[in-house]
Amino acid sequence: xxxxxxxxxxxxxxxxxxxxxxxxxxxxxxxxxxxxxxxxxxxxxxxxxxxxxxxxxxxxxxxxxxxxxxxxxxxxxxxxxxxxxxxxxxxxxxxxxxxxxxxxxxxxxxxxxxxxxxxxxxxxxxxxxxxxxxxxxxxxxxxxxxxxxxxxxxxxxxxxxxxxxxxxxxxxxxxxxxxxxxxxxxxxxxxxxxxxxxxxxxxxxxxxxxxxxxxxxxxxxxxxxxxxxxxxxxxxxxxxxxxxxxxxxxxxxxxxxxxxxxxxxxxxxxxxxxxxxxxxxxxxxxxxxxxxxxxxxxxxxxxxxxxxxxxxxxxxx
Numbered sequence: 509x510x511x512x513x514x515x516x517x518x519x520x521x522x523x524x525x526x527x528x529x530x531x532x533x534x535x536x537x538x539x540x541x542x543x544x545x546x547x548x549x550x551x552x553x554x555x556x557x558x559x560x561x562x563x564x565x566x567x568x569x570x571x572x573x574x575x576x577x578x579x580x581x582x583x584x585x586x587x588x589x590x591x592x593x594x595x596x597x598x599x600x601x602x603x604x605x606x607x608x609x610x611x612x613x614x615x616x617x618x619x620x621x622x623x624x625x626x627x628x629x630x631x632x633x634x635x636x637x638x639x640x641x642x643x644x645x646x647x648x649x650x651x652x653x654x655x656x657x658x659x660x661x662x663x664x665x666x667x668x669x670x671x672x673x674x675x676x677x678x679x680x681x682x683x684x685x686x687x688x689x690x691x692x693x694x695x696x697x698x699x700x701x702x703x704x705x706x707x708x709x710x711x712x713x714x715x716x717x718x719x720x721x722x723x724x725x726x727x728x729x730x731x732x733x734x735x736x737x738x739x740x741x742x743x744x745x746x747x748x749x750x751x752x753x754x755x756x757x758x759x760x761x762x763x764x765x766x767x768x769x770x771x772x773x774x775x776x777x778x779x780x781x782x783x784x785x786x787x788x789x790x791x792x793x794x795x796x797x798x799x800x801x802x803x804x805x806x807x808x809x810x811x812x813x814x815x816x817x818x819x820x821x822x823x824x825x
Contacts, residue, residue: 510699538591538628543571546588546732551580558604573607578711579617584792593630594622594735598792602782606633613659618793620713624738625665636691636814638677642667644686645717646683647793660688660702660795662717663742672696685746688795702795706749706806713792717743758811 545552545567553562554569555576565585571577577585578674579601587595587603597603610630612621624642625629628799634650636657645662661670661683669682672689680696681689681750686704690697708718716724716736725736796803 510610528600538610538626540605540608541573541590543587543589543595544604545556545569545571545577545585546594547586548584548728550583552577552583552585553580557822571605572603576602576604576615578602587654588732592624592629592731592735592738593627594732596620596622598631598713606794614648614650616650616652618647618713620647620711620793620797621645622717622736622739634691636675636694638671638675639672640671642664644670645743646670647713649793656690656692658688658690659683662704662707662746663739664746665742669710684749685743686817701798703754703803703806704747705754705810706796707798708747711793716740719744719747754810756813757807758814 510675515782545554545565546736548565548567552565554565554571555562555578555683557572557574558576565577571587577587577597579585579597579599581599583599585597585601585603587597587605589595595603595612596619598618601619602615603617603619604613604615605611606613608631610628612619612630612632614632614634621630621632622645623641623643624747627643629645630641632641632646632647632648634657636650636655637659639646639648639659642665644665647658647660647662649658650656659672662685664685669684671679672681672683672691674680674691674692674696681699683689683699687699688702689699705718708721716728717740725733725740728736796806798807
């Protein structure tokens with residue numbers, strides 16, 4: 509499938525306005541030059557050229573470098589960039605499009621970023637961290653009240669893990685699919701695993717990436733379908749691997765996990781989720797750490813629901 513189809517100016521596809529800048533050669537370009545508000549929910553505003561003046565946004569509005577989008581409570585925005593990157597922002601979020609080859613900036617709130625493979629190096633910044641990725645899907649959050657950021661990864665890129673740097677530009681941690689880390693007041697936390705099946709079942713911004721969600725992809729515009737399908741190819745393998753691992757874990761006595769010496773590496777301590785992860789007030793993205801009380805409770809319920817199944821899927825290489 510070609511990366512883009514040629515469209516007439518202001519073409520209407522599935523009720524969504526796609527303006528003429530989507531005219532593109534067959535090979536997707538890796539430079540970010542423009543973004544379009546692909547979808548919006550409730551109150552979304554635009555700021556032009558970092559001038560501090562916010563105006564109401566509509567579907568089809570174009571963002572150039574130095575522009576920003578801001579959502580209010582119970583509001584969301586989706587940005588589709590010229591080379592196919594799809595950014596979904598949650599409520600109370602400010603997301604900026606800085607100048608440069610491939611740069612994104614999250615000022616506050618939460619965003620899920622889906623980058624097609626082969627687009628080159630992308631750099632995302634929050635007030636607490638710099639994230640470098642080679643074409644993958646990840647989510648970033650920033651809580652201004654706590655001066656805290658969170659980075660989580662959904663896919664494994666063939667070119668390597670996602671790198672999280674501190675404010676001095678030093679690589680502090682590397683993240684792979686199913687891992688996240690918090691950075692609070694300049695202090696980088698421990699890399700944690702989160703429950704991928706629970707994430708895809710509960711996070712609206714990730715719609716279309718989970719198992720059995722092909723119908724959600726089919727409802728999107730053609731250019732967005734290309735992005736979602738490309739990201740799904742890299743997301744389903746780690747999801748299948750973790751699902752198989754969880755089902756194998758269900759063969760053990762979940763209530764005895766903490767007491768088992770063989771599993772102390774997994775649950776060295778079972779602590780409340782809020783002591784591990786960053787909880788953003790009214791955020792559209794949240795993660796459940798595997799080694800938390802919430803994660804353990806989810807695993808117990810999950811194992812109960814799987815008790816009648818006799819076939820355990822093989823892990824994907």
